[in-house]
Amino acid sequence: xxxxxxxxxxxxxxxxxxxxxxxxxxxxxxxxxxxxxxxxxxxxxxxxxxxxxxxxxxxxxxxxxxxxxxxxxxxxxxxxxxxxxxxxxxxxxxxxxxxxxxxxxxxxxxxxxxxxxxxxxxxxxxxxxxxxxxxxxxxxxxxxxxxxxxxxxxxxxxxxxxxxxxxxxxxxxxxxxxxxxxxxxxxxxxxxxxxxxxxxxxxxxxxxxxxxxxxxxxxxxxxxxxxxxxxxxx
Amino acid sequence: xxxxxxxxxxxxxxxxxxxxxxxxxxxxxxxxxxxxxxxxxxxxxxxxxxxxxxxxxxxxxxxxxxxxxxxxxxxxxxxxxxxxxxxxxxxxxxxxxxxxxxxxxxxxxxxxxxxxxxxxxxxxxxxxxxxxxxxxxxxxxxxxxxxxxxxxxxxxxxxxxxxxxxxxxxxxxxxxxxxxxxxxxxxxxxxxxxxxxxxxxxxxxxxxxxxxxxxxxxxxxxxxxxxxxxxxxx
DNA sequence: CGATCAATTGATAGAGGTCAAGACGCGTGG
DNA sequence: CCACGCGTCTTGACCTCTATCAATTGATCG
Numbered sequence: 201x202x203x204x205x206x207x208x209x210x211x212x213x214x215x216x217x218x219x220x221x222x223x224x225x226x227x228x229x230x231x232x233x234x235x236x237x238x239x240x241x242x243x244x245x246x247x248x249x250x251x252x253x254x255x256x257x258x259x260x261x262x263x264x265x266x267x268x269x270x271x272x273x274x275x276x277x278x279x280x281x282x283x284x285x286x287x288x289x290x291x292x293x294x295x296x297x298x299x300x301x302x303x304x305x306x307x308x309x310x311x312x313x314x315x316x317x318x319x320x321x322x323x324x325x326x327x328x329x330x331x332x333x334x335x336x337x338x339x340x341x342x343x344x345x346x347x348x349x350x351x352x353x354x355x356x357x358x359x360x361x362x363x364x365x366x367x368x369x370x371x372x373x374x375x376x377x378x379x380x381x382x383x384x385x386x387x388x389x390x391x392x393x394x395x396x397x398x399x400x401x402x403x404x405x406x407x408x409x410x411x412x413x414x415x416x417x418x419x420x421x422x423x424x425x426x427x428x429x430x431x432x433x434x
Numbered sequence: 435x436x437x438x439x440x441x442x443x444x445x446x447x448x449x450x451x452x453x454x455x456x457x458x459x460x461x462x463x464x465x466x467x468x469x470x471x472x473x474x475x476x477x478x479x480x481x482x483x484x485x486x487x488x489x490x491x492x493x494x495x496x497x498x499x500x501x502x503x504x505x506x507x508x509x510x511x512x513x514x515x516x517x518x519x520x521x522x523x524x525x526x527x528x529x530x531x532x533x534x535x536x537x538x539x540x541x542x543x544x545x546x547x548x549x550x551x552x553x554x555x556x557x558x559x560x561x562x563x564x565x566x567x568x569x570x571x572x573x574x575x576x577x578x579x580x581x582x583x584x585x586x587x588x589x590x591x592x593x594x595x596x597x598x599x600x601x602x603x604x605x606x607x608x609x610x611x612x613x614x615x616x617x618x619x620x621x622x623x624x625x626x627x628x629x630x631x632x633x634x635x636x637x638x639x640x641x642x643x644x645x646x647x648x649x650x651x652x653x654x655x656x657x658x659x660x661x662x663x664x665x666x667x668x
Numbered sequence: 669c670g671a672t673c674a675a676t677t678g679a680t681a682g683a684g685g686t687c688a689a690g691a692c693g694c695g696t697g698g
Numbered sequence: 699c700c701a702c703g704c705g706t707c708t709t710g711a712c713c714t715c716t717a718t719c720a721a722t723t724g725a726t727c728g
Contacts, residue, residue, distance in 0.1 A: 273664065279578055290579065293571035319567065323557045333553065336570035337527035342527065343577040344513055350625075352684065383707065391584075393685055398708055414693075414707090431505040586716065617675060627717050632676055648675090648725075 208232055213387070214285035215371060218259055219335070221247070222327035233334050234321060236312040241265075241304035248302035254292035260284045263308020264380040269300040278389040280342075281305070281381060283366050289315075305380035345389050350430065355390045356400050358426035360410070364409065364419055375422065379415040442466055450492055451546070453569070456561035458568070465562065468555060469617060470546040475499075475538035482536035488526035489557075490546050491604035497542020498614040503534040512623040514576075515539070515615060517600050521569050539614035584664065589624045590634050591662035598653055609653040638662070647662045 209220045209232050220228055236262060239355040241247060250270060262283050267288070276344070279300050291316065292298045322329040350358070360377075368374035375430055379386075383401075387394040404410050409425050411418040419425055443454045443466050449621055472495060474482060479491070482657060491570040501522070502511040513534050516522055527549065528533045537617050556563040584592070594611075602608035613620075617635075621628040638644050643659050653659055 271664075294568045294575060295571075299575060319563060320560075323560065323563060326553075326557065329557060329563075330662055331551060333565070333570065334528045336567065336574065337524055337529075339574045340525040340570065340577060341528060341533060343574060367454040382705095394706090395686085395708080396684060399684095402708080431507055431509075616673095628675080629677085630716060630720085633716095636676080 204211075207402040209235065209341065212261065213371065214259075214261070217285040219287065219328065219331055221331050223325060223331070224327065226327070227325045230321060230325070234272070234313055234317050239310050239312065241310065242306050243304060243306055244336050245302060246302040247304060247310065248300075250299065251297050252303045254289065254298055255315060257290065257318065258288040258302070259311040259313065259316050260286050260288065261309040261311050263417050265308060265310075266305055266307045266381060266385060267300040268303060269369075276388070278385050280341060281363075282383075284370055287339075288337050290339050294296075303385065308430045352390070352392045352396050353403075353428060354430040355398055356386075357404075357425055357430075359386065359390055359420075360417070360419070361425055361429055362421070364425075377417045377419070379417060446495065447605065448493075448495065451519040453521065453562065453565055455565050455568075457559060457565070458561070459563070461559045464555060466560070468547055468551050470548070473546065475542050475544065477538060478639075479538040480535060481538060481544065482532045482534075482622075484533065485531050486537045488523065488530050488532055489549060490523065491549050491552065492522040492536070492666050493545040493546050493547065494520050494522065495543040498539045498543075499542060500537050500539055500615060500619060501534040502537060510622070512615075512619050514623065515597075515619075515630075518604055521573075523569050524573050544606050569631065577608055585625070586626050586630050587634055587637075587662060588664040589626065590620075590631060591659055593624055594651070594653070595656075595663055598656070598659075609656065611651045611653070613649040613651060614661065 209218075210213050210225075210228055212218070213219075215221070220231060228340060236256075239247070245264065245396045250268075262284050265282040265288070267282065269277045269279050271277065282302075288302060288310075289298065291300075318328075320333070322332055324432070363377055364374050367377060382394075383397045387397045390397075401410075401412055404425075405412060407424065409419070409421045410429065413422055443449050444459075444462055446452070446454075449455070454465060458563060470490075471483070475497070481499065484502075487587075496518050499516040499522070501516065503511045503513050505511065506654075510585070516536075522536060523532065524543075525534075552562075552566070556566055597611055598608050601611060617631045618628040621631045624631075635644075635646055638659075639646060641658070643655045643662065645654055
């Protein structure tokens with residue numbers, strides 16, 4: 201893990217979906233001053249440890265991270281995966297400790313923001329305050345989106361579709377995905393066995409919905425994939 | 435559904451867990467002015483319709499509500515249940531429409547807050563701003579708490595335990611619960627069949643963990659219930 | 669006091685978990 | 699450049715949990 205000089209929000213390709221969204225030119229430098237040195241991580245680096253005191257929010261600049269929660273039995277649960285432009289740590293505000301550990305899935309970069317400073321600043325920059333609330337709200341939605349009596353097939357299809365959409369929003373391909381996580385991570389996240397993920401992916405290939413080689417996925421039939429999800433997602 | 439004169443936050447028994455938490459005496463009347471007429475609902479009243487434009491947040495004053503999401507196939511999913519002091523609608527900020535319908539499970543009362551006014555006010559009352567973020571953060575936690583490979587038994591035990599804790603925090607009994615919702619609602623919320631809920635409740639009774647008559651539940655062995663959850667919850 | 673909805677109980681079947689073995693890919697070092 | 703070893707992924711066989719279907723009982727309300 202290495203610290204590098206401050207990056208600027210104004211030059212960041214994620215500024216339109218990240219915290220600066222809606223913040224005017226005259227205010228964006230006040231936000232930039234708040235962004236501390238970015239940190240470069242390598243695969244499997246542990247960035248946040250669960251139960252550590254919360255002081256800073258993180259924004260993904262590049263790469264991919266996963267959040268992992270350990271329960272009292274030592275079993276772990278993969279809460280989710282984080283793409284560029286996403287804010288990490290909003291769930292830690294209430295308990296004042298991080299509720300999960302954060303691990304880099306590939307070479308990645310994070311921006312750091314002191315939470316107290318950010319809240320203080322947002323009181324005088326209305327668009328920043330709104331964006332903070334919007335991002336929190338979005339987080340509530342994404343976490344409550346799944347659940348219900350879905351089959352394993354629907355869950356996995358929804359997961360892939362969701363990844364594709366998030367990729368597209370970020371200006372990446374909506375059909376060519378690199379899976380930085382293991383099958384086991386996906387399975388755990390969706391609450392199923394890794395074997396089931398493997399079998400279903402093979403099945404999706406057989407129906408020409410997608411093509412997978414190792415960690416590289418091509419979505420051949422986006423409409424077919426949407427059908428497999430069982431319902432339209434946002 | 436009836437409108438009644440404004441209720442005051444300062445006299446409300448939920449002020450220490452609801453929005454006013456931490457707000458000083460001199461500021462609390464500014465918050466009260468923002469609270470519009472409370473609304474009284476009866477069982478099965480539909481308060482919010484999914485996809486309606488979002489403008490106001492709600493706070494439960496008394497009773498119980500459920501949030502229900504309809505997907506494109508017409509299947510419904512019970513997102514959650516709302517107790518006094520809880521804020522409803524935070525998930526609607528980002529999409530700017532309500533993402534689920536809100537239905538009263540019993541005779542209940544709601545406070546209404548205009549979201550734009552609340553945000554504006556919070557910019558000049560730091561404790562209010564903090565509480566808004568805290569409540570959003572809490573919501574993220576509760577929605578992401580479940581999931582993972584839990585058995586039906588663990589899920590149901592966790593649900594009951596969670597209800598008991600929330601009851602206790604509100605100054606109600608931690609062992610005597612009134613279930614305002616149907617078994618089907620519980621089952622749907624937990625992603626299982628109503629028959630499974632029925633069978634498990636009977637099983638919990640057989641092990642003397644709890645006692646149920648109709649909708650009235652007594653938790654006889656809180657420690658035993660916690661064991662059934664499979665892990666310690668907050 | 670029937671009518672209706674909620675809850676229980678039993679029987680059956682299937683989705684998916686678990687266990688076990690093997691294949692594949694990748695990095696390391698000889 | 700190839701061989702080895704480790705971790706990931708795949709594939710198969712089996713079995714369990716829980717959904718589903720169906721029938722009955724119980725509660726609530728006009």
